Each structure stands twice: as C-alpha cells, then as structure tokens.
Amino acid sequence: MDSETHDASADGQAARRAPLDGIRVLDLSRILAGPWCTQNLADLGADVIKIERPASGDDTRAWGPPFLKDGQGRDTEESAYYLSANRNKRSVEADMATPAGAALIRELATASDILVENFKVGGLAKYGLDYASLKALNPRLIYCSITGFGQDGPYAARPGYDFMIQGLGGLMSITGERDDLPGGGPQKAGVAVTDIVTGMYATVAILAALQERQRSGLGQHLDIALLDSHVALLANQNSNYFHSGVAPRRAGNAHQNVVPYQVFAARDGHLIVATGNESQYRAYCAAIGAPELGDDPRFATNRLRIRNRDELVGLLSAIMLQGRRDDWIDKLEAAGVPCGPINDIAQAFAHPQAVARQLRRDLPHPAGGVAAVTASPLRFSDTPVAYRRAPPLLGQHTEEVLREVLGKSVDEIAAFKQALASR
Incomplete structure (x- = not known):
C-alpha cells in the first residue's frame, strides 16, 4: 500500500499528498480509544474501513441524546458521541461471527496495512482474525490491539473501562478537592482521558511501526493498554512519587510543584x-x-x-x-x-482564538443535516488535514468497499448482502 508517487497540480508543480495517502486501515474497534486512534489516521489521509456489526454497529451510535439533527431538524440515529470519533471513515457491515463475515474481514486484512482492534485478549482467534492468523496471510500487516490491561499479566483477561482505570491507575487520587475541604473526595476527569490518551499512544505506535516497516518490510503486533497509557499520563506526579516515596494527594485546582x-x-x-x-x-x-x-x-x-x-x-x-x-x-x-x-x-468555542483557528468544522451529513466536529489539532504547512467525510452511516460504504477494494462482482456483492440480511 506504500506509494512514492505524487500528483501534479495545475501549475505543474508536484502536489504533496496527505501524509498517509495510500495507507489502508481496517478498523475493528468501537467506543472511543480505538476509534480515536483510527480517526487520527483517517485525518492524516489513510483510507479507514470501519467494520460494524449489522443492525446496531458501533455501540456509541446509541449513546444519546443528543443526536444529529437531519435537514428538517429531527433526531437521526447518529449520536453526538459517535460523531466525535468517526469522521473521514468508511463503514462496512459484516458479522464476524458468521463464516462469510469472517472471510470478508480476512480478505480486507490482506489488502490493508494496519488493523486496529479492541476485543478481549484472544477474543478474535476463534474467527481466524487474531494476529498470528492474519500475519500468515499478510506479513506486512501492522496489527494494533487495544485492551484494558495488555496482552499479558494477571489482569490481561479482564475488561477495562476508562472510568475504572482512572480509579485503579491513580488519577482519581490526585483529582478533586482535598478531603478536608468542602466537596473534597476523589473525582474523575470530565472527559474520558484514559481512552483519549490510549488512542493517541496507539497512533504514535502505529506511525512508528509504519516507519520501521519501510526498513524491514514486515509488520508487527502492537500491544497498547489503557492502564499503561493512563499511568504514563500521570507524568510528573509519578516522578514526584518515585523521588519522594510519598504518593501525591488531591490538591484541588492547585499545582503540586508550583505556587501560586x-x-x-x-x-x-x-x-x-x-x-x-x-x-x-x-x-x-x-x-x-x-x-x-x-x-x-x-x-x-x-x-x-x-x-x-x-x-x-x-x-x-x-x-x-x-x-x-x-x-x-x-x-x-x-x-x-x-x-x-x-x-x-x-x-471556549466562541473565544476569538478558537474561531480564528476554526476549531469547529461543519460537515454535510448523508442524513441531510450537518455534523459538527472538532478540528484536528494536527496542523501541517503543506499537507493539511482534509475533512473529507462526515462520520458514516452504518454500512454506508459496504458495496463501495467490496467493489473497489476487493474487486467483488455485482453478483458477489448481492450474495453477501443477501446473507447479511438473512442472518
């Protein structure tokens, strides 16, 4: 999928393509950490194919209200939560629990550079979609697993959720007002920071693995855990503990190391x-x-x-x-x-600096309304992020991907859609 070619612009100069143009990502993730990672890759120009369960799709599609409004101001089935992490992707409905669905996903994996998944450890092996199985089909595949606790250790088999990790991993012990003051006690962050930072670390790891693949020609398995990422996020607070032997405590809105x-x-x-x-x-x-x-x-x-x-x-x-x-x-x-x-x-969005930086972007949505999304903070002088697609409808690109990526015939596509409808 790598390409060194460049398009020509109208003035005859070589037009620089998006950083990840020509890279294909198979996205088997849902909720937030995985989709945040794959949205980053999509913003950078990768073709991200989001595999979703038939009928229901990504869990977060139903995490509302609020929901996207259509052209007549009526609620659609697209939650605001889902819209936050899925722009610039294509959606394909496939049921990996069926032989046809698993086979289709394996085909797409052989045609992809990167696969991102956030199933329980070992959960994809029974479908032939684990790293070992797909590596045999595509040795160049970079396979990123995002889990709560990683691929090994005594907690590896346990599910992990942002809120739980904020407590277990220490963040809530240093967030909130002091216990001896009104309102004191542990407090989670106002956004799922563990999921977000895990998605960011996964993005960094994938980009590094792509660079390494340029030398070796081989992919590899990336093991990214919410707990690991969360603990790394604590940064100087960890160092405070290491070098004092005392665990930092909650300080409300005060800094632990600087006054005032x-x-x-x-x-x-x-x-x-x-x-x-x-x-x-x-x-x-x-x-x-x-x-x-x-x-x-x-x-x-x-x-x-x-x-x-x-x-x-x-x-x-x-x-x-x-x-x-x-x-x-x-x-x-x-x-x-x-x-x-x-x-x-x-x-915050009305602040003149936020307005000048266009931190809100409005994208036409296939349901007839406008999907408002937050701009990517990644700014490039010559290959800027392009807001190509609103977050897709469930299965919106199934036929398109089967035809363009896998070269399926009209009859093959019809047979797959029939099997999907009769499941």
Missing part, C-alpha cells in the same frame, strides 16, 4: 493564575498591588512558597476577592503573567 499556580476567586467569578517562574511571581505580586509579597523572605523562592503555601495563598486570596475577574485578567496580561478565565465549552 491555581484558581482564585474574584468578586464576580474565578480566574486561573499560573506563575511558572520567579519573575512571573514578582510581576504578579506587583500587578495585584502587593509588591512586598514578591520580596517577602517567606516566599522568595518556589521552594519556600510550597513550604508556606497555606499562608501565602490566604494572603493572595484575600486580595483577589477585592477585584473583578476581567479587571484582574487585564492587569495580569499586561504584566506578562499567565492567566485566564474558566470558560464553559460554549464560551
């Missing part, structure tokens, strides 16, 4: 202040009319500010309560102090 780096209440709302170095701290103190705190020997260095955190934060909080949120932001921005409001999602 937190939320402050103003007279009419809240704002974030993030002083990352000594000059920013002193500029902050001057901007809020308390330059003496910048030179106070109790708070002269970040090490001292952490030691005397409660005393300093008490003093700063009393000052911040005296002013209005936007007035503080204006003063701090003028002083070069990192700060900002706490927006809801509607306000």
